Amino acid sequence: MSTHIAADAGQVAPRILLPGDPLRAKWIAENFLEGAELYNDVRGMLGFTGTFRGERVSVQGTGMGQPSLSIYVNELISEYAVQQLVRVGSCGALTERLALRDVVIAQAAATDSSMNHHRFQGFQYPATADFTLLRQAAEAAEKAQVKHLVGSIFSSDSFYHDRSDLTDTLVDFGVLAVEMEAAELYTLAAKHNRAALAICTVSDQIVTGAETSAQEREQSFGAMVTIALDAMLSTPLPR
Ligand SMILES: O=P(O)(O)O[C@H]1O[C@H](CO)[C@@H](O)[C@H]1O
């Protein structure tokens, strides 16, 4: 048991999916994993382990925002030795190149977070995905004919922005979508020499105002889950 996760040693698999929403974790466990068993319900942040094509895989809710994800990812790495971490999130599309339900495979994540601001003391840290997971996810998305883009996203500390004009500059420099966790995931994975990737489904089209419902965000973003599972199983674990 770690501070925020009730699992015993060995109950968490080396490959783990990380949705922000704990109820999306439950939906994934019930619909994509075989024989999934609950290992955590501390604070309602559900975590399960089952198998996919015979390989052990876990799924753990991380909550919203980088401070919350950071707690779970730190403990998953330090206390449960996870090796591959793939966020399966929702995001807001900042460009009309993306429609509702399209998938964004995040090569890199910019951030306005104070977490990396304090860590790197004014230096800009390049929070980037693991190349093998990224390549495998792009190939899986192509093969499954899922509409997707590979590129940069913005991991924001805010869901409600007072200065939405500031994201216009990011868009001018190719940033596709906004969410709230990937930069911290990539930073922690780099620190601990683990493989991480964020795959997000467009839940909100910020340019047009189109949006999905809470139930759809919880229970219908299956294409990204299949891509994430394919990418993980195609990426060897370290010996
Ligand atoms: O749907 P999840 O994975 O939580 O991701 C997105 O949704 C939440 C905001 O509604 C933030 O956590 C954001 O990153």
Ligand SMILES: O=c1cc[nH]c(=O)[nH]1
């Ligand atoms: O607009 C959105 C949609 C999902 N997640 C975000 O952080 N922003």
